[in-house]
Amino acid sequence: MLNGFLRLTDQAAYIWWSRAGFGDDYVLCFFVVSSFLLGSCLGSFLNVCIWRMPLNQSIVTAPSHCPKCDTPIRWFDNIPILSFLLLHGRCRYCKATISKRYIFVEGLTGILFALLLVKIGVVQQPPLTLLAYYTMTMLCISTIWIDFEHRLIPDVTTYPAMIFGLAISAAFPSIWGVDNHLTSFGMALISGVISGGVLSLFAIIGQSIVRKEVLGWGDVKYMAAVGILLGIPGAVFTLLFGSFSGSIYGICGALYSGKKLAKVAIPLGPFLAFGSFIWMFAGEKILRWYLGFFSA
Ligand SMILES: [Zn+2]
Numbered sequence: 001m002l003n004g005f006l007r008l009t010d011q012a013a014y015i016w017w018s019r020a021g022f023g024d025d026y027v028l029c030f031f032v033v034s035s036f037l038l039g040s041c042l043g044s045f046l047n048v049c050i051w052r053m054p055l056n057q058s059i060v061t062a063p064s065h066c067p068k069c070d071t072p073i074r075w076f077d078n079i080p081i082l083s084f085l086l087l088h089g090r091c092r093y094c095k096a097t098i099s100k101r102y103i104f105v106e107g108l109t110g111i112l113f114a115l116l117l118v119k120i121g122v123v124q125q126p127p128l129t130l131l132a133y134y135t136m137t138m139l140c141i142s143t144i145w146i147d148f149e150h151r152l153i154p155d156v157t158t159y160p161a162m163i164f165g166l167a168i169s170a171a172f173p174s175i176w177g178v179d180n181h182l183t184s185f186g187m188a189l190i191s192g193v194i195s196g197g198v199l200s201l202f203a204i205i206g207q208s209i210v211r212k213e214v215l216g217w218g219d220v221k222y223m224a225a226v227g228i229l230l231g232i233p234g235a236v237f238t239l240l241f242g243s244f245s246g247s248i249y250g251i252c253g254a255l256y257s258g259k260k261l262a263k264v265a266i267p268l269g270p271f272l273a274f275g276s277f278i279w280m281f282a283g284e285k286i287l288r289w290y291l292g293f294f295s296a
Contacts, residue, residue, distance in 0.1 A: 031117060032114050032117060032118065033114075035110075035114045035116075035117040036110040036111065036113060036114040037110065038110075038113055038134075039109040039110035039111070039112060039113030039114065039134075040080035040081055040106045040107065040109060040110035041080055042109055042113075042138060043080060043105045043106035043107070043108065043109030043110060043141070044080040044102075044106050045059075046105055046109060046138060046141055046142055047101070047102050047105050047106065048064065049142050049146075049157065050101075050105070050141075050142055050145045050146055053142070053146060053154045053156055053157065054146055054149070054150040054152065054154065059156075064078060066091045066093065066094060066096060067096075068091060068096035069093055069094035069096065071091070071094070077092055080106040080110075081103055081106050081107055081110070084098065084102055084103040085103070089103070101145075108141065109137065109138070109141060112137050112277075113134060113137065115281070116130060116133045116134070116280060116281075117130060119280075119281055120133070123284055125284075126172075126174040126175060126177070128172040128174055128175050129175050131168045131172070131175070132168060132169075132175055132229045132230070133229075133280050135164050135165060135168075135229055136161070136225075136226070136229045136230060136276055137277075137280070138161075139157055139161040139222070139225060139229075139276075140273035140274075140276050140277055141273075142157045143157065143222060143269045143270065143272070143273045144269070144270040144273045144274075146269075147267045147268075147269030147273075148267055148269075148270050151216075151267050152216065152218055153216065153218030153221065153222050153269050154218070155218075158221035158222055158224070158225050159221070161225040161228075161229065162192060162221070162224060162225045162228055165188060165225060165228035165229045166188050166189060166192075166228060169184045169185050169187065169228070170182075170184065170185035170188075172184070176188065176231075187231075188227075188228045189228070191227035191231050191232050191235065192224045192227040192228035193224070193227070194227060194232060194235075195223045195224055195226055195227025195228075195232065195235035196220050196223050196224025196227060198223075198239075199215065199219060199220045199223040199224075199239065200217075200220045202215055203216075203219075203220055215268065216268070218269065219268050219269060222269060222272060223238070223239060223272070226238050226272070226276055230276065230279055230280070230283070233279075233283065233287055234276065234279040234280075234283055237275060237278070237279045237283065237286060238272050238275035238276045238279060239272070239275070240275070241271070241272075241274065241275030241278060241279075242268060242271040242272035242273075242274070243268070243271070245271045245274065245275070246266050246268050246271035246272075247266075249266060250266040253266070
Protein backbone atom coordinates (compact mmCIF):
# COMPACT_ATOMS: atom_id res chain seq x y z
CA MET A 1 0.00 0.00 0.00
CA LEU A 2 2.62 2.52 1.03
CA ASN A 3 4.92 1.63 -1.86
CA GLY A 4 2.05 2.36 -4.21
CA PHE A 5 1.27 5.57 -2.37
CA LEU A 6 4.87 6.67 -2.80
CA ARG A 7 4.63 5.90 -6.55
CA LEU A 8 7.61 3.62 -6.31
CA THR A 9 8.65 1.47 -9.22
CA ASP A 10 9.43 -2.18 -8.51
CA GLN A 11 13.11 -1.39 -8.54
CA ALA A 12 12.78 1.51 -6.17
CA ALA A 13 10.52 -0.55 -3.94
CA TYR A 14 13.57 -2.66 -3.17
CA ILE A 15 14.23 -0.56 -0.14
CA TRP A 16 16.11 -1.17 3.02
CA TRP A 17 13.09 -1.76 5.16
CA SER A 18 11.99 -4.67 2.98
CA ARG A 19 15.52 -6.07 3.10
CA ALA A 20 15.51 -5.65 6.86
CA GLY A 21 12.21 -7.56 7.09
CA PHE A 22 10.17 -4.36 7.42
CA GLY A 23 8.31 -4.96 4.17
CA ASP A 24 5.05 -5.19 6.03
CA ASP A 25 3.03 -1.97 5.60
CA TYR A 26 2.09 -1.93 9.28
CA VAL A 27 5.73 -2.10 10.33
CA LEU A 28 6.61 0.67 7.90
CA CYS A 29 3.72 2.82 9.15
CA PHE A 30 4.91 2.18 12.68
CA PHE A 31 8.36 3.52 11.78
CA VAL A 32 6.96 6.59 10.00
CA VAL A 33 4.64 7.40 12.92
CA SER A 34 7.45 6.81 15.45
CA SER A 35 9.72 9.17 13.51
CA PHE A 36 6.99 11.81 13.56
CA LEU A 37 6.48 11.41 17.32
CA LEU A 38 10.24 11.51 17.98
CA GLY A 39 10.50 14.62 15.79
CA SER A 40 7.67 16.42 17.54
CA CYS A 41 9.19 15.68 20.99
CA LEU A 42 12.59 16.95 19.85
CA GLY A 43 10.78 19.91 18.24
CA SER A 44 9.34 20.68 21.67
CA PHE A 45 12.90 20.66 23.03
CA LEU A 46 13.97 22.91 20.12
CA ASN A 47 11.31 25.44 21.15
CA VAL A 48 12.95 25.67 24.57
CA CYS A 49 16.37 26.10 22.89
CA ILE A 50 15.10 28.76 20.48
CA TRP A 51 13.55 30.69 23.36
CA ARG A 52 16.28 30.38 25.99
CA MET A 53 19.64 29.95 24.26
CA PRO A 54 19.88 33.51 22.84
CA LEU A 55 19.12 34.80 26.36
CA ASN A 56 21.88 32.58 27.81
CA GLN A 57 19.35 30.78 30.03
CA SER A 58 19.85 27.14 30.95
CA ILE A 59 17.81 24.67 28.93
CA VAL A 60 18.05 22.05 31.67
CA THR A 61 17.68 23.54 35.15
CA ALA A 62 14.65 25.87 35.04
CA PRO A 63 11.41 23.94 34.40
CA SER A 64 9.10 25.29 31.68
CA HIS A 65 6.82 28.05 32.89
CA CYS A 66 4.32 30.46 31.37
CA PRO A 67 6.18 33.66 30.42
CA LYS A 68 3.13 35.75 31.47
CA CYS A 69 1.99 34.36 34.84
CA ASP A 70 5.13 32.30 35.67
CA THR A 71 3.06 29.22 36.58
CA PRO A 72 5.14 26.07 35.96
CA ILE A 73 3.78 24.05 33.06
CA ARG A 74 2.62 20.59 34.15
CA TRP A 75 3.66 17.54 32.12
CA PHE A 76 0.19 17.00 30.67
CA ASP A 77 0.18 20.56 29.31
CA ASN A 78 3.58 19.97 27.74
CA ILE A 79 2.71 17.17 25.30
CA PRO A 80 3.91 18.17 21.82
CA ILE A 81 1.15 19.41 19.45
CA LEU A 82 -1.66 17.78 21.47
CA SER A 83 -1.50 20.14 24.48
CA PHE A 84 -1.46 23.20 22.25
CA LEU A 85 -4.62 22.00 20.48
CA LEU A 86 -6.41 20.98 23.70
CA LEU A 87 -5.62 24.34 25.35
CA HIS A 88 -6.60 26.22 22.15
CA GLY A 89 -3.16 27.86 22.18
CA ARG A 90 -3.69 29.53 25.60
CA CYS A 91 -2.13 29.20 29.06
CA ARG A 92 -4.34 27.02 31.31
CA TYR A 93 -4.13 29.53 34.18
CA CYS A 94 -3.90 33.11 32.85
CA LYS A 95 -5.25 32.39 29.34
CA ALA A 96 -2.34 34.25 27.76
CA THR A 97 -1.91 33.31 24.09
CA ILE A 98 0.93 30.85 23.42
CA SER A 99 2.95 31.65 20.31
CA LYS A 100 1.90 29.56 17.30
CA ARG A 101 5.63 29.01 16.76
CA TYR A 102 5.48 26.22 19.38
CA ILE A 103 3.06 23.99 17.52
CA PHE A 104 4.63 24.96 14.19
CA VAL A 105 8.17 23.90 15.21
CA GLU A 106 6.86 20.67 16.80
CA GLY A 107 4.82 19.76 13.72
CA LEU A 108 7.57 20.77 11.29
CA THR A 109 10.26 18.73 13.07
CA GLY A 110 7.94 15.72 13.22
CA ILE A 111 7.06 15.94 9.51
CA LEU A 112 10.71 16.39 8.47
CA PHE A 113 11.80 13.40 10.58
CA ALA A 114 9.14 11.20 8.97
CA LEU A 115 9.94 12.45 5.44
CA LEU A 116 13.67 11.85 5.95
CA LEU A 117 13.00 8.26 7.06
CA VAL A 118 11.02 7.65 3.88
CA LYS A 119 13.67 9.35 1.72
CA ILE A 120 16.50 7.30 3.19
CA GLY A 121 14.56 4.10 2.52
CA VAL A 122 13.73 5.05 -1.06
CA VAL A 123 17.28 5.92 -2.12
CA GLN A 124 18.67 3.04 -0.03
CA GLN A 125 21.01 5.06 2.11
CA PRO A 126 22.41 3.29 5.19
CA PRO A 127 19.63 3.50 7.85
CA LEU A 128 21.99 5.03 10.42
CA THR A 129 22.44 8.06 8.15
CA LEU A 130 19.18 9.12 9.80
CA LEU A 131 21.13 9.95 12.98
CA ALA A 132 23.20 12.49 11.06
CA TYR A 133 20.13 13.84 9.24
CA TYR A 134 18.08 14.20 12.43
CA THR A 135 20.95 16.06 14.11
CA MET A 136 21.29 18.31 11.06
CA THR A 137 17.54 18.95 11.01
CA MET A 138 17.61 20.11 14.62
CA LEU A 139 20.59 22.39 13.98
CA CYS A 140 18.89 23.81 10.86
CA ILE A 141 15.60 24.59 12.63
CA SER A 142 17.28 26.27 15.62
CA THR A 143 19.56 28.22 13.23
CA ILE A 144 16.65 29.43 11.10
CA TRP A 145 14.85 30.87 14.11
CA ILE A 146 17.70 32.08 16.31
CA ASP A 147 19.80 33.61 13.53
CA PHE A 148 16.80 35.30 11.97
CA GLU A 149 15.62 36.83 15.25
CA HIS A 150 18.94 37.49 17.00
CA ARG A 151 21.55 37.47 14.22
CA LEU A 152 23.64 34.78 15.87
CA ILE A 153 24.23 31.04 15.72
CA PRO A 154 25.01 30.06 19.34
CA ASP A 155 27.96 27.77 20.13
CA VAL A 156 25.58 25.74 22.31
CA THR A 157 23.87 24.57 19.11
CA THR A 158 26.87 24.08 16.78
CA TYR A 159 29.30 22.41 19.22
CA PRO A 160 26.92 19.61 20.34
CA ALA A 161 26.03 18.97 16.66
CA MET A 162 29.74 18.63 15.81
CA ILE A 163 30.50 16.38 18.79
CA PHE A 164 27.47 14.17 18.15
CA GLY A 165 28.36 13.99 14.44
CA LEU A 166 31.91 12.85 15.22
CA ALA A 167 30.65 10.34 17.79
CA ILE A 168 28.13 8.68 15.45
CA SER A 169 30.74 8.63 12.64
CA ALA A 170 33.16 6.79 14.92
CA ALA A 171 30.46 4.41 16.18
CA PHE A 172 28.71 3.68 12.86
CA PRO A 173 31.14 3.64 9.89
CA SER A 174 28.27 2.67 7.52
CA ILE A 175 27.23 6.35 7.53
CA TRP A 176 30.41 7.06 5.56
CA GLY A 177 30.17 3.90 3.46
CA VAL A 178 33.25 2.29 5.04
CA ASP A 179 33.67 -0.44 7.64
CA ASN A 180 36.53 0.88 9.73
CA HIS A 181 35.66 3.02 12.76
CA LEU A 182 38.86 5.07 12.65
CA THR A 183 38.47 5.75 8.90
CA SER A 184 34.90 7.03 9.29
CA PHE A 185 35.89 9.20 12.25
CA GLY A 186 38.79 10.59 10.21
CA MET A 187 36.52 11.29 7.23
CA ALA A 188 34.07 13.20 9.43
CA LEU A 189 36.87 15.15 11.11
CA ILE A 190 38.58 16.08 7.82
CA SER A 191 35.25 17.12 6.23
CA GLY A 192 34.52 19.34 9.23
CA VAL A 193 37.98 20.92 9.27
CA ILE A 194 37.91 21.62 5.50
CA SER A 195 34.34 23.02 5.50
CA GLY A 196 34.90 25.21 8.54
CA GLY A 197 38.43 26.09 7.39
CA VAL A 198 37.37 27.33 3.95
CA LEU A 199 34.69 29.53 5.46
CA SER A 200 37.03 30.92 8.11
CA LEU A 201 39.41 31.90 5.27
CA PHE A 202 36.54 33.76 3.60
CA ALA A 203 35.76 35.44 6.92
CA ILE A 204 39.36 36.55 7.52
CA ILE A 205 40.04 37.69 3.93
CA GLY A 206 36.67 39.44 3.71
CA GLN A 207 37.24 41.26 6.97
CA SER A 208 40.69 42.48 5.89
CA ILE A 209 39.32 43.78 2.56
CA VAL A 210 36.17 45.64 3.67
CA ARG A 211 37.35 46.28 7.25
CA LYS A 212 34.17 45.00 8.83
CA GLU A 213 32.79 41.60 9.71
CA VAL A 214 31.40 39.99 6.56
CA LEU A 215 30.82 36.53 8.04
CA GLY A 216 30.09 35.62 11.63
CA TRP A 217 32.08 32.91 13.41
CA GLY A 218 28.72 31.25 14.06
CA ASP A 219 28.45 30.69 10.29
CA VAL A 220 31.95 29.16 10.25
CA LYS A 221 31.05 26.73 13.06
CA TYR A 222 27.74 25.93 11.39
CA MET A 223 29.62 24.98 8.21
CA ALA A 224 32.06 22.80 10.18
CA ALA A 225 29.04 20.94 11.60
CA VAL A 226 27.60 20.53 8.07
CA GLY A 227 30.92 19.05 6.91
CA ILE A 228 30.84 16.51 9.74
CA LEU A 229 27.16 15.59 9.33
CA LEU A 230 26.66 15.78 5.54
CA GLY A 231 30.20 15.47 4.13
CA ILE A 232 32.07 17.83 1.81
CA PRO A 233 29.65 17.70 -1.18
CA GLY A 234 26.80 18.64 1.19
CA ALA A 235 28.87 21.45 2.67
CA VAL A 236 29.78 22.82 -0.79
CA PHE A 237 26.12 22.80 -1.84
CA THR A 238 24.99 24.37 1.45
CA LEU A 239 27.53 27.18 1.05
CA LEU A 240 26.73 27.84 -2.63
CA PHE A 241 22.97 27.76 -2.08
CA GLY A 242 23.18 29.79 1.14
CA SER A 243 25.35 32.58 -0.27
CA PHE A 244 23.41 32.74 -3.54
CA SER A 245 19.92 32.86 -1.99
CA GLY A 246 21.17 35.13 0.82
CA SER A 247 22.53 37.59 -1.78
CA ILE A 248 19.22 37.61 -3.68
CA TYR A 249 17.42 38.27 -0.38
CA GLY A 250 19.87 41.12 0.35
CA ILE A 251 19.46 42.70 -3.10
CA CYS A 252 15.65 42.49 -2.86
CA GLY A 253 15.83 43.95 0.66
CA ALA A 254 18.01 46.82 -0.58
CA LEU A 255 15.69 47.57 -3.50
CA TYR A 256 12.62 47.42 -1.28
CA SER A 257 13.97 49.56 1.57
CA GLY A 258 15.94 51.95 -0.66
CA LYS A 259 19.08 51.38 1.46
CA LYS A 260 22.54 50.72 0.03
CA LEU A 261 23.30 47.00 -0.29
CA ALA A 262 26.26 47.28 2.12
CA LYS A 263 23.89 48.65 4.79
CA VAL A 264 21.42 45.73 4.61
CA ALA A 265 22.23 43.17 7.30
CA ILE A 266 21.62 39.66 5.98
CA PRO A 267 21.55 36.72 8.41
CA LEU A 268 23.34 34.02 6.39
CA GLY A 269 22.40 31.17 8.76
CA PRO A 270 18.79 30.60 7.66
CA PHE A 271 19.85 30.45 4.00
CA LEU A 272 22.61 27.98 4.78
CA ALA A 273 20.04 25.93 6.71
CA PHE A 274 17.68 25.84 3.69
CA GLY A 275 20.64 24.66 1.60
CA SER A 276 21.34 21.84 4.07
CA PHE A 277 17.66 20.77 3.93
CA ILE A 278 17.69 20.62 0.13
CA TRP A 279 20.87 18.54 0.28
CA MET A 280 19.41 16.05 2.74
CA PHE A 281 16.37 15.51 0.50
CA ALA A 282 17.94 15.71 -2.97
CA GLY A 283 21.72 15.56 -2.49
CA GLU A 284 22.24 12.33 -4.47
CA LYS A 285 20.22 13.70 -7.41
CA ILE A 286 22.21 16.94 -7.42
CA LEU A 287 25.53 15.09 -7.18
CA ARG A 288 24.64 12.70 -10.04
CA TRP A 289 23.46 15.60 -12.20
CA TYR A 290 26.72 17.43 -11.59
CA LEU A 291 28.91 14.35 -12.14
CA GLY A 292 26.94 13.66 -15.35
CA PHE A 293 28.78 16.55 -17.02
CA PHE A 294 32.04 14.64 -16.82
CA SER A 295 30.85 11.18 -17.82
CA ALA A 296 30.06 11.94 -21.47
ZN1 LIG B 1 0.03 31.84 32.16
